[in-house]
Amino acid sequence: xxxxxxxxxxxxxxxxxxxxxxxxxxxxxxxxxxxxxxxxxxxxxxxxxxxxxxxxxxxxxxxxxxxxxxxxxxxxxxxxxxxxxxxxxxxxxxxxxxxxxxxxxxxxxxxxxxxxxxxxxxxxxxxxxxxxxxxxxxxxxxxxxxxxxxxxxxxxxxxxxxxxxxxxxxxxxxxxxxxxxxxxxxxxxxxxxxxxxxxxxxxxxxxxxxxxxxxxxxxxxxxxxxxxxxxxxxxxxxxxxxxxxxxxxxxxxxxxxxxxxxxxxxxxxxxxxxxxxxxxxxxxxxxxxxxxxxxxxxxxxxxxxxxxxxxxxxxxxxxxxxxxxxxxxxxxxxxxxxxxxxxxxxxx
Amino acid sequence: xxxxxxxxxxxxxxxxxxxxxxxxxxxxxxxxxxxxxxxxxxxxxxxxxxxxxxxxxxxxxxxxxxxxxxxxxxxxxxxxxxxxxxxxxxxxxxxxxxxxxxxxxxxxxxxxxxxxxxxxxxxxxxxxxxxxxxxxxxxxxxxxxxxxxxxxxxxxxxxxxxxxxxxxxxxxxxxxxxxxxxxxxxxxxxxxxxxxxxxxxxxxxxxxxxxxxxxxxxxxxxxxxxxxxxxxxxxxxxxxxxxxxxxxxxxxxxxxxxxxxxxxxxxxxxxxxxxxxxxxxxxxxxxxxxxxxxxxxx
Numbered sequence: 001x002x003x004x005x006x007x008x009x010x011x012x013x014x015x016x017x018x019x020x021x022x023x024x025x026x027x028x029x030x031x032x033x034x035x036x037x038x039x040x041x042x043x044x045x046x047x048x049x050x051x052x053x054x055x056x057x058x059x060x061x062x063x064x065x066x067x068x069x070x071x072x073x074x075x076x077x078x079x080x081x082x083x084x085x086x087x088x089x090x091x092x093x094x095x096x097x098x099x100x101x102x103x104x105x106x107x108x109x110x111x112x113x114x115x116x117x118x119x120x121x122x123x124x125x126x127x128x129x130x131x132x133x134x135x136x137x138x139x140x141x142x143x144x145x146x147x148x149x150x151x152x153x154x155x156x157x158x159x160x161x162x163x164x165x166x167x168x169x170x171x172x173x174x175x176x177x178x179x180x181x182x183x184x185x186x187x188x189x190x191x192x193x194x195x196x197x198x199x200x201x202x203x204x205x206x207x208x209x210x211x212x213x214x215x216x217x218x219x220x221x222x223x224x225x226x227x228x229x230x231x232x233x234x235x236x237x238x239x240x241x242x243x244x245x246x247x248x249x250x251x252x253x254x255x256x257x258x259x260x261x262x263x264x265x266x267x268x269x270x271x272x273x274x275x276x277x278x279x280x281x282x283x284x285x286x287x288x289x290x291x292x293x294x295x296x297x298x299x300x301x302x303x304x305x306x307x308x309x310x311x312x313x314x315x316x317x318x319x320x321x322x323x324x325x326x327x328x329x330x331x332x333x334x335x336x337x338x339x340x341x342x343x344x345x346x347x348x
Numbered sequence: 349x350x351x352x353x354x355x356x357x358x359x360x361x362x363x364x365x366x367x368x369x370x371x372x373x374x375x376x377x378x379x380x381x382x383x384x385x386x387x388x389x390x391x392x393x394x395x396x397x398x399x400x401x402x403x404x405x406x407x408x409x410x411x412x413x414x415x416x417x418x419x420x421x422x423x424x425x426x427x428x429x430x431x432x433x434x435x436x437x438x439x440x441x442x443x444x445x446x447x448x449x450x451x452x453x454x455x456x457x458x459x460x461x462x463x464x465x466x467x468x469x470x471x472x473x474x475x476x477x478x479x480x481x482x483x484x485x486x487x488x489x490x491x492x493x494x495x496x497x498x499x500x501x502x503x504x505x506x507x508x509x510x511x512x513x514x515x516x517x518x519x520x521x522x523x524x525x526x527x528x529x530x531x532x533x534x535x536x537x538x539x540x541x542x543x544x545x546x547x548x549x550x551x552x553x554x555x556x557x558x559x560x561x562x563x564x565x566x567x568x569x570x571x572x573x574x575x576x577x578x579x580x581x582x583x584x585x586x587x588x589x590x591x592x593x594x595x596x597x598x599x600x601x602x603x604x605x606x607x608x609x610x611x612x613x614x615x616x617x618x619x620x621x622x623x624x625x626x627x628x629x630x631x632x633x634x635x636x637x638x639x640x641x642x643x644x645x646x
Contacts, residue, residue: 060443124631131385131446132630135578139623142575146620249571253450260447302466303458310455317448318436 007332015178022170034170038238040278041173042231045180047258048270049227052184054256055264056193057220058200059126062252063137064228066144067114069247071229072236073148075110076161079103079237084163091153103167107233114229115222122221126214129203141252148244160243168238176234180227185267187223196220200265250306254281257313263323268330273323281305352485357608358601363492363561365600366499370554371577372584372592373506374547380523380587381543382438384445388429388452389551390574394567395456396422396552397559398464401471415498418556419549426548427541435537453571460567468566471559495557502550503593510589515542523587572619576603579626585639594637599625 025037046064053059078101080088085097101109125136148155155161187193195216198206207213236242254277262273284305316323371393378386400418403409409417433452437445473491480489510516515538521529522539530536558573559565576599584595603622607615629636 060446125627128630128634131442132582132634134443134446135385135582136627136630138575139579139626142623143620146617150616250454253454256447256450303461306454306458307462310451310458313451314433314448314455317440317444317451318433321440321444 010332019174022174026170035238036278036282038168038170038173039235040275041170041177042235042238043255043258043274043278044271045177045227046231046255047262047274048180048184048267049224049231050255050259051264051267051270052187052196053220053224054259055266055269056188056200057196057217058203059217059221060131060134061137061221061224062134062256063121063140063144064224064255065247065249065252066137066141067118067225067228068232068235068251069144069148069242069244070114070117070232071107071110072232072242072247073110073155073161074113074229075106075233076164076236076242077154078109079106079167080161080164088161088163089154089156093153096154103172103237107230110233111226111229114232115226118222118225119218122218123214126217126221138249138252141249145244145248155244158244160241160246162241164237164240164242166237166240168234173234173238176230180231181267181271183223183227188267192216192219197265254309257309259323260313261316261323263325263327265327266323266325266329268328269323269325272325276324277309281309284308353608355484356486357604359486359488359492360608361601361604362597363488363495363600364604365597366495367554367557367561367573367596368577368580368600369593369596370499370502370550370557371573372581372596373503373589374551375578375581376584376586376589376592377519377523377543377547379581381519381526381540382434382445383442384434385449385578386547387446387449387574387578388456389547390570390572390577391453391456391460392422392426392429392548392570393551393555393558393573394460394565394570395425395555396548397471397555397565397569398460398567399552400556401469401559401565404472415553415556419552422552422555423545423549426544426551430541430544435540453574457567457571464567466567468564471563471565473560491557491560495561498553498557502553503589506546506550506589509546515539519543576622579622581636582626583629583636585636588636588638591636591638598637 022037026034029037046068050061050064053061053064077085077089077092077096078099080100082098082100085092085100089097121137121140125133125140128136149157151157188196195206195211196219198209198211199213199216203213232247236246239246258273258277259270260273261277262271263269320326371389374389374392375386378384378389396418399421400414403414403417404411429452433448434445437448480487481493510519518529518534518539519542521532521534522536526536529539554573554577555565555570558569577596580595580599581592582595583598584591584593586592599622602625603618606621607618
């Protein structure tokens with residue numbers, strides 16, 4: 001085993017390296033590529049927080065996009081400059097219409113409101129098990145969509161709120177991503193995390209051992225929702241538009257795909273899944289507008305990226321039901337172990 | 349409140365309920381055997397309606413033959429889907445099957461967009477069906493009569509099939525306990541394939557009726573009716589065929605009456621109410637109205 005000090009040092013170095021690379025990317029790459037890198041970061045945070053609920057605690061939720069929507073709309077309304085607010089959302093109640101917060105408080109309030117929603121929804125719904133829970137959370141997503149579309153005064157309905165300030169940049173995204181990973185990592189390595197995993201394995205046994213099911217499930221659900229809310233808010237201020245369709249069923253689905261393909265009950269799995277499944281569809285997007293490869297022009301294939309995504313998902317579930325990474329985690333010991341093995345073999 | 353108005357809403361509700369009931373039966377059958385919530389079921393409905401549209405457009409076959417052809421085609425697709433995606437997962441967890449069915453749903457929808465384009469199409473039914481009747485102040489057209497008639501007929505046939513045939517008995521045995529059924533020499537694969545075929549054929553009928561009532565169809569048309577039919581199946585008691593029928597009609601009536609009697613500014617919330625109802629039912633009576641409690645092995 002490597003000692004803790006050394007591991008901490010390596011982690012710190014890796015973080016520094018990450019931000020140096022991001023800094024260089026930021027200077028060299030085009031805004032289009034930077035946007036993809038930022039989306040990767042946001043998706044990593046979303047999937048890792050989804051993994052806390054779905055993977056570690058076994059609360060199979062399909063409502064993540066709903067919490068994103070809550071966070072995004074709350075933050076958008078709060079951070080919208082007063083001048084624009086008067087034009088775009090003239091019907092807002094006074095106390096909300098005369099408020100303009102800076103980005104960080106908007107983000108945090110967005111996340112908190114999402115977490116409160118999770119608390120209200122979760123308290124009754126988390127008593128359900130397995131796929132009943134999945135469907136109930138999907139129902140929650142539909143309810144959120146309908147409410148957003150109907151609450152014209154606050155959300156402008158189906159037209160959505162546009163013209164948000166593009167606050168989100170590489171630093172916001174990746175610092176948020178790192179914080180998410182750190183928090184989730186701390187939770188799963190605490191007594192709470194072990195309780196959650198016990199619930200996932202066998203809720204009856206866990207309850208018999210004194211794990212408070214409702215409390216632990218709610219905790220996982222609310223923490224997941226909190227990060228989903230912030231993620232949604234960051235996403236909104238990156239794209240600068242929020243509409244009800246931005247957080248539809250498709251988004252929940254693509255997050256679940258990332259989570260399942262990477263490995264549901266692993267942070268590393270979340271990171272791998274999110275990165276892969278953000279980059280690959282981006283490449284496939286070219287097919288949807290039609291490209292020419294080696295003189296052969298391929299006509300635009302609408303929906304092809306979704307088709308590839310779903311086929312990949314089905315194959316992964318059949319062939320590798322635990323995802324690419326499975327439930328393993330990245331650790332600095334991986335490097336150490338290898339050396340130790342080779343040395344062992346040399347001695348033999 | 350005007351009683352004619354109420355009666356009119358009830359007639360409309362029964363029309364919509366028939367469609368939900370047909371789709372809910374498919375959900376219920378596959379759930380009772382495999383413990384699978386088949387989200388792709390709504391998309392089979394879409395395939396059925398497109399298939400019927402193309403058959404009717406070619407214009408050479410009588411209505412009944414077209415209906416049967418569409419049912420047959422949907423049944424084939426249903427069996428194909430089961431063979432390719434669900435059979436390898438027979439022993440997998442419920443969540444794995446659920447995710448697969450979502451993936452299949454997205455796959456079918458996008459294949460639809462790719463092949464028949466996302467543009468909604470006009471669904472043409474022979475003129476006769478648009479003809480209105482009036483009875484005691486309530487208007488309804490031949491389409492509603494056809495929908496309710498076909499739905500009831502199919503449900504009677506299905507009940508007969510499940511109660512009185514060898515295959516139906518095998519199906520009931522499988523939903524009781526699939527492992528023991530297999531030990532008794534029942535070929536599980538055939539039973540499951542037949543279950544998917546029946547569910548898909550009924551969904552195709554529902555799709556055609558939906559197309560006939562709304563007059564237009566598109567590749568994403570199956571998603572919301574599919575979800576609502578699932579809600580109907582849960583309300584009635586998932587796994588029970590009479591429960592699915594009851595749930596379908598109850599949900600249809602609930603939805604139409606809600607829209608008919610709520611002030612106009614709340615009608616947009618219709619889908620939200622349906623899902624709030626679902627959550628309430630799940631909490632108060634998780635096994636539905638006619639469902640039997642599922643024992644939990646420790």
